[in-house]
Amino acid sequence: MQVTTGQVTQADAARKWGVDIGTVINIGRTVKGAALAAPAAKPGRQAKEHDCELEPAKVDIAQLTETLQAQAGELAVARGKTGWAL
Numbered sequence: 001m002q003v004t005t006g007q008v009t010q011a012d013a014a015r016k017w018g019v020d021i022g023t024v025i026n027i028g029r030t031v032k033g034a035a036l037a038a039p040a041a042k043p044g045r046q047a048k049e050h051d052c053e054l055e056p057a058k059v060d061i062a063q064l065t066e067t068l069q070a071q072a073g074e075l076a077v078a079r080g081k082t083g084w085a086l
Contacts, residue, residue: 004032010025
């Protein structure tokens with residue numbers, strides 16, 4: 001933060017914290033990128049991410065429903081229910 005506000009130089013901050021000046025530069029780039037992206041970001045997850053995560057679950061539910069219906073029919077036949085049109 002001190003580098004960003006101009007209170008100290010990048011070299012001074014690197015010496016103070018005992019890190020390479022490249023580390024200070026990378027941190028500054030990361031902070032600047034995050035600050036520029038923050039106003040455009042909306043709270044919560046993006047709808048596309050949410051839909052992408054739910055899509056495989058929806059496919060699984062459809063397959064399980066189909067399997068359950070088929071097994072219910074087979075069970076009814078096995079128990080002797082004759083009212084079914086097969």
